[in-house]
Amino acid sequence: MPTLLPAAAPANPARQVSAPVPAxxxxxxxxxxxxxxxxxxxxxxxxxxxxxxxxxxxxxxxxxxxxxxxxxxxxxxxxxxxxxxxxxxxxxxxxxxxxxxxxxxRGDFGTSIQSGLAVGAMIVQALPTTLQLIFCGLLLGVGLGVASGLLAFRYLGRPLERVLDVGGSVAISVPDFLWAILMILGFGIALQWLPFLGPIDAAIALPRVTGFTLVDAVLTGDMTALRSAAAHLVMPVLALALGIAPPLMRILRSSLIEVYNEDYIVAARLRGVSDNRILFAHALRNAALPTLSMIGMQAGAIIGGTLLLETIFSLPGIGNMMVGAIATHDLPVIQGLALTYSAAVLAMNMLTDALLVLVNPRLRLS
Known part of the structure; x- marks a missing residue:
């Protein structure tokens, strides 16, 4: 026992000296x-x-x-x-x-030549429609892409993986505006399952609270308006999602295949760790880095893709406003909207960078 005291005594000072270093x-x-x-x-x-x-x-x-x-x-x-x-x-x-x-x-984007209204106020009025479309399209596209990527990897080499691969190839080869036209012809006109003009039925008077029709319908407690707004969003959101999901599926599947060849995955399988735990607790985190980068690229692309979709579906967003401003040569409106689109894309890129840093701390000092 006495021999332990001299050995233990210098340990505390050493810890006290080295403790501030990590901080x-x-x-x-x-x-x-x-x-x-x-x-x-x-x-x-x-x-x-x-x-x-x-x-x-x-x-x-x-x-x-x-x-x-x-x-x-x-x-x-x-x-x-x-x-x-x-x-x-x-x-x-x-x-x-x-x-x-x-x-x-100073927050002044000028005055519209055609309407005489402040461009900033016009953008604020139309922006919620575009943001709602982008958010819903991105949410559905990422969900479909991640789910199909996991299924394609889980059933690698089986018929389901080949079906998903062929379906992704077909979806990615058709531009979003063409999907929109096909959906209107099929679901809107031929089958008459879904509405395809405007953000909500013309007979419904929805008070504007935030400008987001889904949120306003919930806030006002109008379930009829909520169903109508959701039905009007189905086709444009699906058209956006079909352009996002296939690239995500492919890159997630490829990343998982690469990660599963790493030594720590092989060691975990030898230790008897379950397949689900290996996939979701170990492999998916490392495979998420290229997937997040792809999501950022796709998000920037769909921001511009809303321009045609809003025109096709008669949605009063900034894309529809841009088409009208170009047709009438309304320079102040075009300038303000171009700056808005640029800010949206750059903000999405910065958000993607932040998520990548959050997932991979090694990027914080890169």
Missing amino acids: IELLLQGGATLLVLAQRICTRVLMMLVVALVVFVVLRLLPVNPLGMLLPATATHADVDALAHTMGFDRPVWMQFGIWIGQVV
């Missing part, structure tokens, strides 16, 4: 992570500015005069010059861009 390392890692995050945010902001500049310059090079739509046929050149001066179109392009960016920073 310092955590602080350094946290500071480095914040620095990397700040750099990525600055990069995204610069990318938005570049996109805004390109859109602004291209719109100014178009051989159209949007002011002509605001003036009668009998307007003189003096009338055109006066209106151009009022709206700032007679200034150099770089000065117009600087003024517009300054207004955007």
Whole structure:
């Protein structure tokens, strides 16, 4: 017993000296992570500015005069010059861009040439419809992709895997707008199972609370409106999901096959660990990294894909607004919507980066 005391005595001081080291390392890692995050945010902001500049310059090079739509046929050149001066179109392009960016920073996206309404208010009015479509489409697409990927891996080499592979190949070869047209012809017109025009039945008066028809129907307790809004979303959401699910299924299956060749998976199987525990507790976490990257890419793609779908299904979102603004050469609306689309895509990319860092801590200092 006495011989143990001298050996134990120096252990406590050693622990007291070395204890602060992990805390310092955590602080350094946290500071480095914040620095990397700040750099990525600055990069995204610069990318938005570049996109805004390109859109602004291209719109100014178009051989159209949007002011002509605001003036009668009998307007003189003096009338055109006066209106151009009022709206700032007679200034150099770089000065117009600087003024517009300054207004955007203050929350002012300008005024629509056609309607005379504030562009920012128009975007806020239409944005919930697009966000609801994107969220539901992404949720369904990710669910279908992950479920089919797990099934394809579980039944690898069996008929079910081949059926899923063929179905994914067919789904991915048809663009989302063509799926929308086929669904309208089949489910909407031929079978008359689902509505396909507008966000809700015209006979239903749903008070606007948030702008999201599903949420507003729940908040107001109107189950008839909820069923109608959900029915109107089925086809556009499914059209988006069919473009998301097949790539996710393929990359998840491939990632799982690669992960299952790792030594720790082989060791777990030799220890008698159940297949479900190996799949969900070990393999799926590592296979999730390329899958999350693919989800981020697909999410950015469907944001642009909503433009055609909203037009086909007559949904009053920012995609439908963009088509109308292009048709009428409404430059302030086009500029505001282009910046909104760019911000949405960049925000989705940043969210994907954050999820990847959360799943894989080794990326925090990369």
